[in-house]
Amino acid sequence: MKIALLGYGKMGKTIEQIALKRGHDIVIKASIENPEYNIKDADIAIDFSMPSAAVGNISNCFNNGVPVVSGTTGWLEDYDKMTALCNAQKGGFIYASNFSLGVNIFFELNKNLAKMMSNLDQYNISMEEIHHTQKLDEPSGTAISLANDIISEHKTYKDWALNTSEPTTIPIVAKRIPEVPGTHVVAYESNVDTITIEHKAHNREGFALGAVIAAEWLVGKTGVFSMKDVLNIG
Numbered sequence: 001m002k003i004a005l006l007g008y009g010k011m012g013k014t015i016e017q018i019a020l021k022r023g024h025d026i027v028i029k030a031s032i033e034n035p036e037y038n039i040k041d042a043d044i045a046i047d048f049s050m051p052s053a054a055v056g057n058i059s060n061c062f063n064n065g066v067p068v069v070s071g072t073t074g075w076l077e078d079y080d081k082m083t084a085l086c087n088a089q090k091g092g093f094i095y096a097s098n099f100s101l102g103v104n105i106f107f108e109l110n111k112n113l114a115k116m117m118s119n120l121d122q123y124n125i126s127m128e129e130i131h132h133t134q135k136l137d138e139p140s141g142t143a144i145s146l147a148n149d150i151i152s153e154h155k156t157y158k159d160w161a162l163n164t165s166e167p168t169t170i171p172i173v174a175k176r177i178p179e180v181p182g183t184h185v186v187a188y189e190s191n192v193d194t195i196t197i198e199h200k201a202h203n204r205e206g207f208a209l210g211a212v213i214a215a216e217w218l219v220g221k222t223g224v225f226s227m228k229d230v231l232n233i234g
Contacts, residue, residue, distance in 0.1 A: 001219060004028035004042035006057045007049035007072070010134075014208040015046055022212060030057075039064050044215050051075045051136065058082050058093070067092030069215045071099050071207065073141030083224045092218050096227045097141030099210030103184075104227045106199040110146050110186055113197060114153035123188040123195070125150060125157060130175045130183040138162070138174045142184055147172060150186070181207075 001024045005012045008031040016026050028037045030049075039045060045061045047054060051074030061068040062085050070093070079095065086093040098104070117123055129143040139147075139162060147160035147170045160170040181201040188195040201207070210227070217230045 001025070001215065002027045002041065002043045003215065004030065004037065004039055004045040004066070006030045006045050006047040006068075007053075008034070009048070011048040011071070011204055011208065012046075014204045015048065015211055018205065018208045019212050019215075022216075024212070039066050042066055044069065044219055046070075046211050046215055047072055048211070055082065059085060062086050062089045062091040062093070065089070065091070067218050067221070069094045069099075069211055069218060071096060071211055073097055073144075074137035076141075086224055090222050092221050092223065092225075094214050094218055094225045094227070094230065096210075096214070097145045098182075098207065099214060099227065100199075100201060100206040101210050101213075101231065102206060103142060103199055103201075104210070104231055104233065106184070106197070107145065107149060108233060109197055111149045111153050113186070113188075113195075114150040117188055117195075118154045118156070120190075121156070122190040124190070125154070126171050126173070126187050126189065127160075128173045128175070128183075128185045128187075130177055130180050132180050133176045133178050135176065138176075139172045140174070140182070140184070142182065143172050143174070146184060146186060 003024050003026050008029045027041045030037050045066055045068040047057050047070040049072050054072040054075040055078045058068050129140045151157050157170050158168045164171045183200045185198045214230050
């Protein structure tokens with residue numbers, strides 16, 4: 001594949017290394033320092049840019065017939081607009097708050113646990129996410145996905161918020177610590193015990209590998225997909 005990297009920070013560079021090892025070519029490395037490119041030179045785009053740039057990047061891909069895989073978070077107020085444009089232009093699109101294969105398994109565990117715990121009123125749910133200090137959005141897109149999946153399966157919880165104590169709202173604590181790729185913890189606590197599930201990334205390679213695998217899967221397809229489709233889970 002000829003890949004356009006839209007965003008060439010630490011994540012983009014890690015994706016580049018993995019894509020090259022898997023036999024692909026990087027034909028575009030777009031960044032703030034290198035904003036000019038012709039997206040038609042690529043077979044597919046992988047977007048890990050800034051929240052402010054994501055909608056423009058994704059729109060440009062759809063309008064030029066290039067499928068796009070996006071892992072940029074913090075822009076989802078425009079997600080429905082982008083999926084509508086994808087369908088109108090008969091494009092191909094995968095967005096994921098986290099492309100790690102392990103995290104996508106963690107998503108399924110989280111949903112199943114929420115369903116199991118829905119009728120056990122003695123347990124209160126809380127969440128914690130820890131990321132590196134360069135991460136711009138808070139809470140993380142992964143934490144928001146985890147919280148929304150709990151809300152969809154658990155009868156008590158209706159919303160999530162940072163550092164809240166409302167009875168029907170999932171409290172999320174967000175921490176920023178240097179050189180932490182990403183940790184997510186979901187806890188169910190009662191007076192007698194605590195049940196915890198956790199995913200801890202050791203480096204960025206898991207996210208990058210998942211994004212490249214998603215791009216390989218998307219080439220030649222039209223429509224809006226998710227990592228569930230890529231991994232055939234759920």
